[in-house]
Amino acid sequence: MKAEEKLQHWYKSPLLLIWLFLVLMAMSGTIYMVIQANSGFSGLVVEDFYERGQDYEENIHKKLENSARWRPEFKIKEINLNQETIIEFNLSDKQGRPAVVEKLTLFAYRPSNAKEDFSVPMTILKDGKTYQAPITFSNKGKWDLLASAIIDGIEVNYAKSIFVKD
Secondary structure, eight states, X not given: OOOOOOOOOGGGOHHHHHHHHXXXXXXXXXXXXXXXXXXXXXXXXXXXXXXXXXXXXXXXXXXXXXHHHEEEEEEOOOOBTTSEEEEEEEXXXXXXXXXXXXXXXXXXXXXXXXXXXXXXXXXXXXXXXXXXXXXXXXXXXXXXXXXXXXXXXXXXXEEEEEEEBO
């Protein structure tokens, strides 16, 4: 009698099963990423983009000129979720004299969701050079702060990225 030949069906091949598993994993990962991309990402689009872009070059020159003139300084302690935090901001010239600011507003931008952006006016302390604003962050993660000061009728902006912890 001949040696018994083993018949192996094609669907029982371990090499084929491994290859099929890898293909299915790659396809499921791609489908998951497409679903995530289309499930409500608000984007980083500004509604008034045209108006903001009109004076872009002029704004860049003003910003470069003012950046050379002023020294901004944010004083931020550890920021925790749903706890009031005092954000302090100093703006002085190269000799250390405080800037005469007409109005100072602190904007908080959430890069991942524009609906959570907000702003608060900053008030000056008795020392005459430090501005502060109490802020409570309702979401953890990365935030961008923008201190927008009006000095002699010119808007000057200074930014800082922060991280809100649990």
